[in-house]
Every structure is written in C-alpha cells, then in structure tokens.
Amino acid sequence: xxxxxxxxxxxxxxxxxxxxxxxxxxxxxxxxxxxxxxxxxxxxxxxxxxxxxxxxxxxxxxxxxxxxxxxxxxxxxxxxxxxxxxxxxxxxxxxxxxxxxxxxxxxxxxxxxxxxxxxxxxxxxxxxxxxxxxxxxxxxxxxxxxxxxxxxxxxxxxxxxxxxxxxxxxxxxxxxxxxxxxxxxxxxxxxxxxxxxxxxxxxxxxxxxxxxxxxxxxxxxxxxxxxxxxxxxxxxxxxxxxxxxxxxxxxxxxxxxxxxxxxxxxxxxxxxxxxxxxxxxxxxxxxxxxxxxxxxxxxxxxxxxxxxxxxxxxxxxxxxxxxxxxxxxxxxxxxxxxxxxxxxxxxxxxx
Amino acid sequence: xxxxxxxxxxxxxxxxxxxxxxxxxxxxxxxxxxxxxxxxxxxxxxxxxxxxxxxxxxxxxxxxxxxxxxxxxxxxxxxxxxxxxxxxxxxxxxxxxxxxxxxxxxxxxxxxxxxxxxxxxxxxxxxxxxxxxxxxxxxxxxxxxxxxxxxxxxxxxxxxxxxxxxxxxxxxxxxxxxxxxxxxxxxxxxxxxxxxxxxxxxxxxxxxxxxxxxxxxxxxxxxxxxxxxxxxxxxxxxxxxxxxxxxxxxxxxxxxxxxxxxxxxxxxxx
Numbered sequence: 375x376x377x378x379x380x381x382x383x384x385x386x387x388x389x390x391x392x393x394x395x396x397x398x399x400x401x402x403x404x405x406x407x408x409x410x411x412x413x414x415x416x417x418x419x420x421x422x423x424x425x426x427x428x429x430x431x432x433x434x435x436x437x438x439x440x441x442x443x444x445x446x447x448x449x450x451x452x453x454x455x456x457x458x459x460x461x462x463x464x465x466x467x468x469x470x471x472x473x474x475x476x477x478x479x480x481x482x483x484x485x486x487x488x489x490x491x492x493x494x495x496x497x498x499x500x501x502x503x504x505x506x507x508x509x510x511x512x513x514x515x516x517x518x519x520x521x522x523x524x525x526x527x528x529x530x531x532x533x534x535x536x537x538x539x540x541x542x543x544x545x546x547x548x549x550x551x552x553x554x555x556x557x558x559x560x561x562x563x564x565x566x567x568x569x570x571x572x573x574x575x576x577x578x579x580x581x582x583x584x585x586x587x588x589x590x591x592x593x594x595x596x597x598x599x600x601x602x603x604x605x606x607x608x609x610x611x612x613x614x615x616x617x618x619x620x621x622x623x624x625x626x627x628x629x630x631x632x633x634x635x636x637x638x639x640x641x642x643x644x645x646x647x648x649x650x651x652x653x654x655x656x657x658x659x660x661x662x663x664x665x666x667x668x669x670x671x672x673x674x675x676x677x678x679x680x681x682x683x684x685x686x687x688x689x690x691x692x693x694x695x696x697x698x699x700x701x702x703x704x705x706x707x708x709x710x711x712x713x714x715x716x717x718x719x720x721x722x723x724x725x
Numbered sequence: 726x727x728x729x730x731x732x733x734x735x736x737x738x739x740x741x742x743x744x745x746x747x748x749x750x751x752x753x754x755x756x757x758x759x760x761x762x763x764x765x766x767x768x769x770x771x772x773x774x775x776x777x778x779x780x781x782x783x784x785x786x787x788x789x790x791x792x793x794x795x796x797x798x799x800x801x802x803x804x805x806x807x808x809x810x811x812x813x814x815x816x817x818x819x820x821x822x823x824x825x826x827x828x829x830x831x832x833x834x835x836x837x838x839x840x841x842x843x844x845x846x847x848x849x850x851x852x853x854x855x856x857x858x859x860x861x862x863x864x865x866x867x868x869x870x871x872x873x874x875x876x877x878x879x880x881x882x883x884x885x886x887x888x889x890x891x892x893x894x895x896x897x898x899x900x901x902x903x904x905x906x907x908x909x910x911x912x913x914x915x916x917x918x919x920x921x922x923x924x925x926x927x928x929x930x931x932x933x934x935x936x937x938x939x940x941x942x943x944x945x946x947x948x949x950x951x952x953x954x955x956x957x958x959x960x961x962x963x964x965x966x967x968x969x970x971x972x973x974x975x976x977x978x979x980x981x982x983x984x985x986x987x988x989x990x991x992x993x994x995x
Contacts, residue, residue: 427892454888458885460883460889462890474894477894477895477896525894
C-alpha cells in the first residue's frame with residue numbers, strides 16, 4: 375500500500391519552530407522509499423507521524439486510500455524497526471516475533487507456524503527459545519524485522535535500522551532486507567542519515583533539510599539533477615562559491631561562460647562531483663589547473679583525495695586505490711585537475 | 726581473579742563479626758532453656774498471637790507498598806509536573822525520620838481527636854490502637870524501599886519498546902501487562918521483600934500507635950522488650966530465635982523466587 379503525506383506540519387511545542395513544515399511526498403506501494411537528511415531535519419518525525427506515534431498539527435497522512443487522521447497506532451498495521459532494536463527483553467525470540475499475533479488473539483497453531491517461517495526467513499531457525507540478550511546485534515535486529523513482518527504490515531517503518539551495527543553486519547543486513555522486501559513487496563519507509571545507503575537500496579528518495587522536503591525523486595534524479603548546491607553537497611559533491619564577472623561564471627579557479635539570463639555580479643556556485651574531476655600528473659589540454667594534495671584518506675579499496683585549488687578552495691575526489699597508486703599521489707604534491715563537467719547555480723537558493 | 730582471596734577473607738570476617746556472632750550469641754542464650762521450656766515460651770497464646778499480628782500486618786503493609794510504590798515510581802518516572810523533584814525527595818523521608826517520631830506523629834493524626842482520626846471515627850473506623858494503625862505505620866516505613874527499587878528499572882525501559890508494542894497492536898494495558906510489568910517484577914519483588922523485612926523488625930513507630938494491648942495489638946518485637954523488662958532474658962531470646970528463623974526462611978524463599986524470575990526474564994537481580 376502506498377503512503378501519502380499531504381502538507382503535514384508538526385510542532386512539538388506550541389511556540390517552537392515546527393519539526394516538519396508543510397511536508398508532502400508519496401511513497402510508492404511495494405517500494406523502498408528513503409528519507410534522508412542531516413540530524414534534526416525531521417526525518418524521524420515523519421516516520422512517527424506515519425506510524426501514528428505523533429499526530430500532525432496540520433495536513434494528513436494516507437495509508438493506501440485511507441486517511442489515518444482517526445486511526446490509532448494499534449490499528450494502522452505498521453511494522454516498526456528502531457536503531458536500538460527495542461526487543462522485549464522478558465520474552466524469548468519466539469514470543470517477541472509472535473507478540474503482534476498473540477495480542478490479536480490468533481489461533482495458537484497458526485501463530486506457531488508463522489513464527490517458524492519467520493525464524494527461517496531471518497536465518498534464526500533453531501534460536502527461537504533464546505532470549506534477546508543472548509544474540510548478537512545483527513541477530514537482534516533480524517528478530518526485530520521478523521517481529522515487524524509477523525503482522526503482515528501495510529507499511530514497514532525503519533528508523534536507522536542499521537545504525538547500531540558494525541560495517542560488515544550492516545551491509546549484510548541491508549542486502550538481506552533488500553531481498554526480503556522485494557520478495558514480500560511490502561511498502562517500506564527507511565529513515566537514514568547515510569546517503570550512500572539510501573541511494574543504494576531505495577527506489578525513491580526524499581531529502582529533508584530543516585523540516586522541509588528539499589527534493590524528492592529517484593536516487594539518480596537527486597544525484598544527477600540536484601535542485602540546489604546544498605543538496606549536491608549533502609550527496610557528497612564539492613561546492614565552489616563565486617560570482618558572475620564579465621559574462622563568466624567564476625567560482626574560485628573555475629570559470630565557464632555564464633548563461634544568458636545571468637546578471638553581472640550575481641552569486642554563483644559550481645557543483646563538482648567526484649567523477650567530474652580527472653586527476654593527471656602532467657598538464658595536458660583542456661581545463662587543467664594545478665592543485666595540491668592536502669590529504670589522502672584510504673577507505674578500504676578507495677581513497678578520498680582532498681585537494682587545495684590555487685584560490686584556496688578545496689574539492690574532494692573519490693578514487694579507486696589502483697588509480698591513486700598509478701598516479702603515485704602523495705600528500706603535499708602537485709597534481710593537475712581536469713574538470714569535465716559541472717553544474718552551475720546562479721543566485722540565492724532557499725533549499 | 727586477583728584480590729579474590731583477600732576480599733573473600735575480609736568479607737567473611739566482616740559478616741561473621743557483624744551478623745553471625747550476635748546471632749550465635751542469641752542461639753547460645755536460648756540453650757539456657759530446656760527444650761520443653763523453649764517450646765512453652767514460644768508457643769504461649771500471647772506469643773502466637775503476636776507472631777500472627779507481626780507477620781500479617783507486615784505482609785499487608787508490604788503489599789500495599791508494592792501496589793502504591795509502583796504507582797509512585799511510575800508517576801515519578803513517566804510524568805513531568807511541577808514539584809516532581811519535591812515528591813521525589815519526600816519519598817526518602819521515611820528512611821531519614823526517626824521511627825519514634827513517625828510513630829508519635831501518626832498516633833496524633835489517627836487518635837479519635839486527631840486530624841484523620843476524627844472523620845474516620847465518624848465513619849466507625851478506628852485506626853490508632855488497632856492492628857489497622859500498625860499497618861499504617863508499617864506502610865509509612867516501607868514505602869521508599871519499593872519506590873527506590875522499581876524506579877531505576879522503569880527508567881531503563883526505552884520508549885521505543887512501548888512504541889514497538891503498540892505498533893504491533895497492543896493496547897496500553899496489554900503493553901503494561903505483557904512487557905512493562907514482567908520487566909519490573911523482579912525489582913518490585915526486591916522492594917516488597919525489603920519493605921516486608923523492615924516491617925517485621927520495626928519497633929519504634931509501632932509502640933505508640935498500637936497501644937500494645939496483649940493478645941490484641943502486641944507485636945512480637947514489643948513482646949520481646951516486655952520480656953526483657955521482666956528480666957526474662959531467655960524467654961526474650963527464644964522469641965527472637967523464632968522471629969529470626971521465620972524471617973530468614975521467608976527472605977530465602979523470596980530470594981529464590983526472584984532468582985528464578987530473573988533467570989526467566991533476563992533481568993539482573995536488583
């Protein structure tokens with residue numbers, strides 16, 4: 375079932391700034407929609423509003439075609455998974471998973487069968503009699519997923535579900551979730567501050583800043599066609615500041631001829647994504663500028679190269695280690711940067 | 726583990742000096758009585774009635790405290806209200822107040838002319854100088870034990886746990902019944918036991934409010950003091966031995982129950 379959030383505003387205190395303001399978006403049925411943004415952007419509030427843990431001050435939330443304004447959390451049929459697992463410590467894994475069915479007073483045999491199925495779905499077959507404290511973090515979170523899925527939720531609501539897990543388990547569980555979600559076709563809303571995670575597993579991304587939707591669309595949309603430099607920066611691009619001078623959009627060492635509508639002296643920001651920048655050791659043709667390698671940060675097989683450009687701006691480039699080795703880069707050395715493309719934003723933007 | 730031997734030895738010596746030695750003396754003293762004398766001393770009608778009163782009123786008070794102490798702890802943990810820290814501080818007062826003062830105050834309040842006693846007397850309820858008065862005093866004494874045992878456990882229940890339960894369809898009552906209550910139960914039992922144990926040994930606050938009528942409102946600790954005043958040291962210690970044995974057996978029982986519960990629920994014994 376789809377989830378439609380319509381012009382929703384929520385204030386936690388009457389006088390304070392709204393946690394979310396006039397937010398609208400639709401999460402397609404059967405797909406994973408991610409809500410991303412920096413902390414305090416109102417991501418979790420959206421999830422709580424959909425769950426019914428909070429009620430909107432203005433606007434409405436639809437689950438399927440149903441307006442949920444008067445539907446309690448108990449009857450919304452949402453499966454919640456939290457960062458801290460929130461398992462019932464006083465119950466076994468089996469009873470945790472069965473809880474939603476037990477309170478619905480389902481038939482005992484039916485519950486047992488369903489729990490067994492879910493236990494094997496989350497790869498915990500045979501661990502039904504354990505207590506949560508006897509499991510690892512990844513296993514606990516899988517129990518939480520099974521518990522949420524047991525009630526056949528209309529929507530799965532995940533609040534930073536991988537946030538407390540170490541890197542390997544995180545990726546494992548993320549891939550597992552992708553598979554299960556596809557197989558079951560349950561509409562999923564995922565809140566995360568990890569943009570990489572969001573771009574990787576979701577069909578649709580809602581990016582929030584300061585309680586508002588900055589941009590919503592497919593991961594490709596957001597990455598290739600960001601509506602503002604802030605959005606591009608959040609997704610990992612470098613942003614250079616400048617202005618229009620003599621018909622040229624000039625941002626630091628970077629300049630291109632300005633568009634026709636650009637006004638002289640207008641503010642300019644150039645968005646440079648990692649893949650728009652090519653590094654060479656010797657100056658060749660094209661847009662090539664000298665830069666200094668400020669820092670090399672090796673992250674597994676990839677290297678994050680921070681560069682200082684001549685005008686004091688800095689950009690960062692993410693390269694495979696083999697390429698960095700081939701270039702024989704080292705901190706403090708000079709390289710040449712070839713800018714193949716960039717997005718130019720004119721004027722001021724409010725997200 | 727380094728330091729094991731040193732800490733174990735000092736623990737044993739300490740416990741032996743502070744707890745075991747006086748108790749040993751107590752048992753030793755009773756041996757001045759012959760067995761039939763001992764039996765006669767501890768099974769006199771007056772003694773039997775005093776045991777009944779002591780254990781029943783202690784049990785009643787501890788039960789009351791378990792119910793209302795849980796409620797107080799719940800309110801203190803769950804709600805923000807003006808004066809909360811004041812209420813929180815008030816809970817500890819029975820710990821600090823000399824019990825005789827508590828007894829005197831309660832007696833003054835609950836006699837026929839007292840602030841509470843007068844309207845209650847109009848309803849035909851007499852509190853002071855009855856077993857009911859004893860329960861009131863013991864409840865006053867025992868409240869902090871339950872509140873302070875339960876409070877930290879309630880605080881440790883993450884809000885997400887309840888949210889997850891409600892999302893799964895549980896009503897507020899079901900959430901309490903199946904999740905919160907079982908989680909706090911071991912701590913509640915600890916609080917109950919402490920309040921109960923404290924009540925059995927309580928003396929100071931009872932002397933005034935009970936009226937000390939033999940066979941009616943005379944608790945065992947008081948009977949012991951009365952025996953001592955009559956220079957019947959052996960008789961007093963015989964009663965003490967009975968008190969001690971029963972109390973110890975009860976505490977042991979609750980402790981075992983609690984351990985079993987803790988094993989099931991995975992909560993550490995508080």
